[in-house]
Amino acid sequence: AEVRLSGWIHRKRDHGNLLFVDLRDHYGITQVVIDISSPLFETLDKARAESVITVDGKVVKRTAETINPNLPTGEIEVYASNIEVQSSAEVLPMPVFGDVEYGEEVRLRHRYLDLRRESVHKNIVLRSQVISAMRQKMTAQGFLEIQTPILTASSPEGARDFLVPSRMHPGKFYALPQAPQQFKQLLMVSGFDKYFQIAPCFRDEDARADRSPGEFYQLDFEMAFATQEDVFAAIEPVLHDIFVEFGGGRDVTPYPFPRIPFDESMAKYGSDKPDLRNPLIISDVTEPFRGSSFGIFASNIEKGSVVRAIPATGAASRPRSFFDKLNNWARDEGAAGLGYIVYGEDGEAKGPIAKNLDADRIAQIKEITGVANGDAVFFACDKELAAAKFAGKVRDKVCDELELREEGMFKFCWIVDFPMYEEDDDGKIEFSHNPFSMPQGELEALENQNPL
Template sequence: MHAYRSHTCADLNLANKGEEVRLAGWVHRVRDHGGVLFIDLRDHYGMTQVLCDPDSPVFAEVEKVRAEWCIRIDGVVKARAEGLVNPKIPTGEIEVYIRGIEVLGRVNGDLPLQVFGDQEYPEETRLRYRYLDLRREKMQNNMVLRSDVVASLRKRMWDQGFKEFQTPIITASSPEGARDFLVPSRLHPGKFYALPQAPQQFKQLLMVSGFDKYFQIAPCFRDEDPRADRSPTDFYQLDMEMSFVEQQDVFDTIQPVIAGVFEEFGGGKKVDQTWEQISYKDAALWYGSDKPDLRNPIRMQVVSEHFAGSGFAIFAKLLEQEGTEVRAIPAPTGGSRKFCDRMNAFAQKEGLPGMGYIFWREKTADAVAQEMGISVKEAQAKLKSGEVEGGMEAAGPLAKNIGPERTEAIRQQLGLGIGDAAFFLGGKPKTFEPIAGRARNIIGEELGLTEKNRFAFAWIVDFPIYEKDEETGKIDFEHNPFSMPQGGMEALQGDPLDVLGFQYDLACNGYELVSGAIRNHRPEIMFKAFEIAGYGEEEVRKRFGGMVNAFQYGAPPHGGCAAGIDRIVMLLAEEQNIREVILFPMNQRAEDLMMNAPSEPTSDQLMELGLRVIPQD
């Protein structure tokens, strides 16, 4: 028999009754039932109930074991008594009577966290003792899911004729929108390598090299501030690039890969088959975000005309300023003062003075009395008898300020009725769009409008390449500087703020899953694009010399994208934090509490590298 096990803890069933077996694993929990000891023995594959009574030759040894000890047992498979079968586990019809035991690994002292049960522990505890945290069933399932997703992605790419290549990990610094992690060179004192933020330049060079279809499961390194959906140090992406393609070709290639993975691992949730293409401009207007959650049907609209010159002085005066507008967030079924006040409080927490609102309700007797010049009692009688139709009225401070005609025009534009509401934000769009987007998400959630059992995808396209700094008036890149401008060189002759790039993101349920572009492979167009942003040809050649030089030698048109594996798994696992699907993540301060990183280098290491650490005040 094998030294440690003849079966895993998920293998045994009634067909094994009477067999002598050997199992190894961890003590999940121990139960003492009147002198009979029951142990749930757990390994990576499952759970088997083993038991021992005083007749067993190793009863005294079994009495000593505690939770999370690693043990090996020898025993005989028995059928469980009728009524004691556990249908929730594959081994629930049997149990193993222990005849021999070997302790493979003891637990010294108290466990810092329990593996059995669903107790909540502080993040610091979970990350410091991640090896224990990972023993828990949910974490085991998440990491197996991650492995299976990566395997599925690989197979789907191979099936489409892509070849997997590995690009360098130690390379030159390259701006990808975040800070680099720098690596000092011992052989070249004073010079530094960088960990790649993405394999961007290398995969483009592969296209110049004639490989046509490339992919890899690529580690990427970015020194970023942490968020719930972003690691502060490193992450993995499905990186791909193709030659002789246009934007739609990339979409048609990656869509079945992503959709297939969500269908395979999405737990039966609906996966959208038609992926809408929404311009960046429209996404900002309708959803307040370039990664909208389309499970929420709410679309914001511009309603400036209804407030211009109105009695609501705040919006009326604001609209006199250039570049300002007022937008409405429709809220079907949100027509109660309590809900409206709650959303107004949300806006105040976000740093705004508030959020204006109107809600529509059945006309009250007070309103009828005022309209008809009769008493409230008479109005109540007329409403009750049907002599007067109640109809609808608009309520809220905004409705009183702008009057019934403007209020009705807003209602009709938004398609709202009795029991509905609308919220309003104004100013320069970029200042309030993020808050409007978050408000839209909260409204959809609280009113039950967001369709939970669905993965909703959309391509966000037509990203602007440039933006103007309002203080300095300087033109700079707003998005990827290596994207091919729509219209090529001709597009760069006009107003830079009108130039759109062949750049795209894929949004799913409020997260950015994929980002990519058709690349600017023409040196003369690239130099012009950088010149507009204030970068001369000499600087471009210095910073991106490898790629620029390669483009001089017959570069093909090419494009591609990268899909964030961590976020994909996070969505599939229905987790809210990306750390739940990463084996050994950093904490919010970009620290590895388990391995004590970052750590101080020794004096010898610094001397060898020719470095000196300057203390920070």
């Protein structure tokens, strides 16, 4: 068959009597072959990588030994009969071919080249496919896709607004929405039962780990006359099916997803966003240390502190340097150190803490944490919230050091029953959750109950 292909020269390989050119376009790579005796050889030999060419030629089946199973077009090649150079490339500031990683500054300055790279190109295509699938799944449930205003009034939601000056109203500004929160609630008040959009959100923030700076998009939706379970039931099949379809064959938590109360999540995982692929569970071992001869913990407990225990499966076989490394890490995290007990294969408890506890207390800790001979236990002692958060960090660190995290899966859960308020460092009460939430007990609880 005769074909005409247009695209970019990805790379060239000169095999003496034949010149092989990988021609790249949106759909992939096709191998083009030119004989050295052809008048086209000189034209193509001079063309640099990333030059744009149009090739006319004949599709030929490759021989068995030259088939490339890594390419969708790997069973064929095109013998060129005519080549036209549409645009000759100069020496490029960053090559497209290869796996070399460049800094963000270089990539963004030459974004048109960065977007040609296979990994980035695949991400853009994947994003389009995921958004398309979201639209289909939300529409199938009766949600209407409605675009809400981009130029609006300022409505602080915990971040700084991006402001846009108005030419018609000097000295006044529009704000770009941090989220469509008020607009989607207006839609519900106006009688629209189910709304969604792939919403652009703008937040003038720095790029901290728990923030989304600049511009980002989210699947935003709202439902009228809905309970918490109605919302879960609407979004769970969307999330599940999206991850099944695009998750590369990894296992996905079946819905309904587990519901974990906030207090339980903080107690067991030391986080309100736990990674359930980590099998380690935190335990409360305050009582075995209360009134014990391990003075540091005992005195802190009298002052209102608690003790959290983090198991370390199989860590008893690790050398002393393993525990020293974690102790130094804990100090870098701002803790005084990281105490531990090692339960040897023979059942003997070892370590600095074990030397200062009687056998009954050591046995209680072993029973509460559920560890076995050959395991170790690390400890965090502080006020309840601080101890929980640090224990969560230790849990993640120990999991990574012991390589215990389950791979090849997505584990979802809902964290429910969040506190509505919390105290800041100055004792002032502030929102600990989105203020657009309905408190348990509704308005009566909000007005009459202690906010904490």
